[in-house]
Amino acid sequence: MNVLETKGLAKTFRIKRKEAGLGASIRSLWAPQWIDKQAVGGIDLTVAEGETVAFLGPNGAGKSTTIKMLTGILHPDSGEANVLGYVPWRDRKRLAYRIGTVFGQKSQLWYHLPPIDTFELMSRIYELDRTEFRQRRDSLIERFELAPYLSTPVRRLSLGERMRCEIACSFLHRPALLFLDEPTIGLDAIIKERIRELIAELNREEGTTVFLTSHDAGDIERLCRRAVVIHHGGIMVDGPVERLKRDILRYKTVTIRTPDAAGPELTFDSTGKEHPAALLSLPFGTQRLPSEPALLKLSVDLTVTEVGVVLAELMSRLIILDVTIEDPPMEEVIKTLYERNQEIPVFEEGTPP
Amino acid sequence: MAVEKRARRSSLLRGTLPFLLTCWKLNLAGAMEFRLSFLLTAGMMFLNNTIWILFWSIFFSRFPSVAGWELSDIMMLWAISAGGYGWASMLFGNFNRIAYLVAQGELDVYLTQPKPLLLNVLASRMSLMAIGDFLFGLAMYVYIGEHTLGGLLRFLLALFLSGLFFLFFTLAAGSLAFFIGNAEGLAYQLFNSYVMFTTYPSDIFKGFAKTLLFTVFPAGFISFMPIGLLRSWDTGFMVTTAAALLLLVSVALLLFYGGLRRYSSGNRMVMRS
Numbered sequence: 352m353n354v355l356e357t358k359g360l361a362k363t364f365r366i367k368r369k370e371a372g373l374g375a376s377i378r379s380l381w382a383p384q385w386i387d388k389q390a391v392g393g394i395d396l397t398v399a400e401g402e403t404v405a406f407l408g409p410n411g412a413g414k415s416t417t418i419k420m421l422t423g424i425l426h427p428d429s430g431e432a433n434v435l436g437y438v439p440w441r442d443r444k445r446l447a448y449r450i451g452t453v454f455g456q457k458s459q460l461w462y463h464l465p466p467i468d469t470f471e472l473m474s475r476i477y478e479l480d481r482t483e484f485r486q487r488r489d490s491l492i493e494r495f496e497l498a499p500y501l502s503t504p505v506r507r508l509s510l511g512e513r514m515r516c517e518i519a520c521s522f523l524h525r526p527a528l529l530f531l532d533e534p535t536i537g538l539d540a541i542i543k544e545r546i547r548e549l550i551a552e553l554n555r556e557e558g559t560t561v562f563l564t565s566h567d568a569g570d571i572e573r574l575c576r577r578a579v580v581i582h583h584g585g586i587m588v589d590g591p592v593e594r595l596k597r598d599i600l601r602y603k604t605v606t607i608r609t610p611d612a613a614g615p616e617l618t619f620d621s622t623g624k625e626h627p628a629a630l631l632s633l634p635f636g637t638q639r640l641p642s643e644p645a646l647l648k649l650s651v652d653l654t655v656t657e658v659g660v661v662l663a664e665l666m667s668r669l670i671i672l673d674v675t676i677e678d679p680p681m682e683e684v685i686k687t688l689y690e691r692n693q694e695i696p697v698f699e700e701g702t703p704p
Numbered sequence: 705m706a707v708e709k710r711a712r713r714s715s716l717l718r719g720t721l722p723f724l725l726t727c728w729k730l731n732l733a734g735a736m737e738f739r740l741s742f743l744l745t746a747g748m749m750f751l752n753n754t755i756w757i758l759f760w761s762i763f764f765s766r767f768p769s770v771a772g773w774e775l776s777d778i779m780m781l782w783a784i785s786a787g788g789y790g791w792a793s794m795l796f797g798n799f800n801r802i803a804y805l806v807a808q809g810e811l812d813v814y815l816t817q818p819k820p821l822l823l824n825v826l827a828s829r830m831s832l833m834a835i836g837d838f839l840f841g842l843a844m845y846v847y848i849g850e851h852t853l854g855g856l857l858r859f860l861l862a863l864f865l866s867g868l869f870f871l872f873f874t875l876a877a878g879s880l881a882f883f884i885g886n887a888e889g890l891a892y893q894l895f896n897s898y899v900m901f902t903t904y905p906s907d908i909f910k911g912f913a914k915t916l917l918f919t920v921f922p923a924g925f926i927s928f929m930p931i932g933l934l935r936s937w938d939t940g941f942m943v944t945t946a947a948a949l950l951l952l953v954s955v956a957l958l959l960f961y962g963g964l965r966r967y968s969s970g971n972r973m974v975m976r977s
Contacts, residue, residue: 364968419969424815426965447818457812463734472730475723476817476824504737 355398360430392584405575451526455533477524511542568678731830749836771907787841788866793834796826802878803891876956882963
């Protein structure tokens with residue numbers, strides 16, 4: 352059963368355009384110039400019950416605008432949408448009982464009050480039965496390990512603690528569909544991982560459908576089974592995350608800091624210039640990326656080798672002060688996809704799990 | 705499904721009222737978080753209003769009557785104006801922040817919650833300053849008001865109507881933000897002018913100015929209440945006031961909900977406070 356369907360969903364914003372300087376400002380007083388910026392350009396999308404969908408794209412691709420139309424915040428210019436049987440912008444209130452929303456940048460929590468008070472307010476907003484509410488609240492507190500922060504005003508919580516409260520709050524009324532807009536933005540790696548685990552757990556145990564927008568490749572890998580990539584307001588890729596990983600997210604970036612200020616000898620000769628022969632000595636399955644002098648930045652292709660193997664080889668040959676392993680930035684992923692799309696057709700629409 | 709049943713049975717008594725009471729309770733709790741600031745802010749507003757009354761007493765010591773108004777009428781005018789603004793800002797404190805919330809795209813969280821949008825937005829904030837205003841209104845009544853049952857009921861009705869005029873006029877002004885974008889400055893100026901005109905006797909204005917006060921800028925309905933309602937019940941005035949209020953409420957709601965279709969959200973980091 353589909354919980355979300357859209358057809359030709361589109362939204363354009365009218366933006367005032369002004370040349371630089373005071374003169375142009377004065378001219379725009381009586382002759383303003385407007386341009387139409389298409390944020391979302393006709394999206395067709397279907398999400399089945401229980402799916403975990405990552406909705407991806409670079410900044411300005413139209414992710415947040417789409418999610419805002421699907422939750423009833425914005426009215427589209429054209430197109431149709433059906434979320435859990437409701438047209439979001441027409442049946443906003445009825446839909447709201449059945450969905451949960453977490454906006455990384457917009458909090459539901461009361462800034463000056465402890466999270467426990469926001470739980471209380473949420474129970475009234477969703478008109479929860481008192482006994483049911485208390486049981487649910489206590490189970491979420493335990494699962495999200497919120498007990499130590501419950502009585503601390505939200506303004507004194509760290510970003511990670513706040514986000515855990517935020518997500519727990521959005522699960523309070525047992526939503527059938529959870530929209531998460533950049534839930535891990537600004538969080539450190541450990542907290543990100545914990546938040547992903549918690550959302551995945553609730554998806555598994557309660558069958559909550561998860562629709563997530565993110566900038567972070569880690570969110571997608573760990574949480575979602577299907578990825579929809581949008582760019583310039585339209586869908587560019589729609590397929591299983593496994594496939595996306597195999598084709599695009601197969602690289603990890605390994606950055607190594609060495610004590611040698613001139614840079615690792617591995618790829619440099621005595622003059623400090625890159626030595627062609629030295630490149631041959633890079634570990635198998637890696638490629639050197641541009642970096643600062645004292646750093647060695649390698650792109651590791653996970654389909655031919657493993658990060659551990661590469662690190663072991665490097666440790667046997669270099670003195671290593673520090674190591675960072677990262678996913679390539681989403682902008683790079685999209686760029687690669689975009690370039691490929693010029694050559695190969697778009698993936699077929701993903702099949703629900 | 706259980707949630708759908710909940711949505712259906714949602715009613716004023718079982719759904720909206722408990723929500724509003726919790727909202728107000730938490731607003732008050734939030735205000736109490738900073739005890740000193742709370743006491744100083746509310747206290748300063750009480751003092752500010754009292755100073756105005758002292759000015760008027762000096763004025764009336766030289767001119768005992770202005771267009772038929774006496775000092776006691778002015779004091780009751782301030783009681784109604786400050787008290788009405790006070791309760792509206794205590795219970796629905798976001799009414800003079802609508803332009804800001806719209807322009808900054810801060811309606812998102814309210815739009816994702818299954819409660820009447822406007823009520824949810826308005827009730828989500830309590831103004832500390834307004835507590836001082838409200839208490840000042842009550843203090844004025846205790847000091848100079850008519851202490852009979854009829855007098856008390858008429859005073860309470862005046863407070864109620866005055867608050868609604870403030871709320872819906874400012875809501876209409878703030879909703880202009882949906883149409884003209886950054887309307888914060890305009891809404892602020894309209895609100896301030898409105899407050900000012902509600903604190904001067906309506907009878908000192910003549911001709912065009914008076915017409916304005918009873919039409920597009922309906923502050924006159926508040927500032928005539930000491931004569932048309934508190935001194936004695938003037939049916940003609942009260943019927944006109946009720947009709948004007950209904951019209952104002954309709955215009956404000958039309959502007960707000962009509963404008964909502966044009967709401968364009970935003971991506972600022974925000975938190976309710």
